[in-house]
Amino acid sequence: MSELILGKTVSESIYSELRVRIEALKSKGTTPGLAVVLVGTDPASEVYVRMKGKKCEELGMHSVTVVMPENTSEADLLKKVSELNKDSSIHGFLVQLPLPSHIDEKKVINAIDPKKDVDCFHPVNVGKMLIGEPDFLPATPAGVQQMLVRSGVDTKGKHVVVVGRSNIVGKPMMAMMVQKGDGADSTVTVVHSRTKDLPSITRQADILIVAIGKANFITADMVKKGVVVIDVGTNRIEDPSSPKGTKLVGDVEFEGVKNKASKITPVPGGVGPMTICMLMANTVAAAEKANVSR
Ligand SMILES: NC(=O)c1ccc[n+]([C@@H]2O[C@H](COP(=O)([O-])OP(=O)(O)OC[C@H]3O[C@@H](n4cnc5c(N)ncnc54)[C@H](OP(=O)(O)O)[C@@H]3O)[C@@H](O)[C@H]2O)c1
Known part of the structure; x- marks a missing residue:
């Protein structure tokens, strides 16, 4: 009989380590912040976005959910990405995929500051992972x-x-x-x-x-x-x-x-359960890096 590898058990052990790191950051005045941008009303995406927000709250992290209508223009989404790139309370963010078909996903991913790209989809982060020098892992x-x-x-x-x-x-x-x-x-x-x-x-x-x-x-x-x-x-x-x-x-x-x-x-x-867990880990790591370089 085989042994089961359970996401709940593994993710709980990671969350308990993250809680310690989050408290350490907070004691230095930094609350790790994650923003999730949702364009449209895809039901599966809505569920994921809600789960991400809930997990941030549970961990005592700062969480922002930006909901934009289905007919949002590419330019308006790029403007939002640019705002989040500059927002010092947000250490990591992602734009929930898939995007409506009139928006070029690659353009949007490429516009995210690689330092805040906690999904690790930006080509810079993909390249760094490939050469074994990752800032984030997907x-x-x-x-x-x-x-x-x-x-x-x-x-x-x-x-x-x-x-x-x-x-x-x-x-x-x-x-x-x-x-x-x-x-x-x-x-x-x-x-x-x-x-x-x-x-x-x-x-x-x-x-x-x-x-x-x-x-x-x-x-x-x-x-x-x-x-x-x-x-x-x-x-x-x-x-x-x-x-x-x-x-x-x-x-x-x-x-x-x-x-x-x-x-x-x-x-x-x-x-x-591992995907959201590692997203939280990437956000905490981004906040730690931002804290060091302040
Ligand atoms: N957290 C999570 O639990 C989580 C996260 C991400 C994804 N998923 C799940 O993981 C699965 C894969 O996701 P994805 O995003 O990687 O899928 P994807 O983008 O659709 O890619 C599927 C891959 O499987 C290959 N494939 C399809 N049919 C095949 C076959 N009959 N034989 C061999 N290879 C075949 C495709 O080959 P070609 O490239 O040749 O077409 C492609 O490379 C999905 O069920 C998704 O829901 C779960």
């Missing part, structure tokens, strides 16, 4: 790495197979695991929708990190015994037995794969 892959480290998974010299090559999860995950140092030093293979004979590669993984958005894609025959499995996927599928008629599942067929894995993350309850 929240979801950083959360995955923390789950590995804090549950005692040795990554050194291990074969990490990342399934998916998105800019948000797969590619930064690859870049992080291949770096020198603790929680990394891995041999990394990335597979995607054009990969030939994908199962022959996933079966070689010591650590399998899956982020493709395809329900129950990885099955027991695609992994080797003893593998550590991190399932980033979140997919809502029909479930007539649940009151809502749907349920959340990962990209990994949990019931089958858990019998072969040494450690595995469930969905829900796995990677989910």
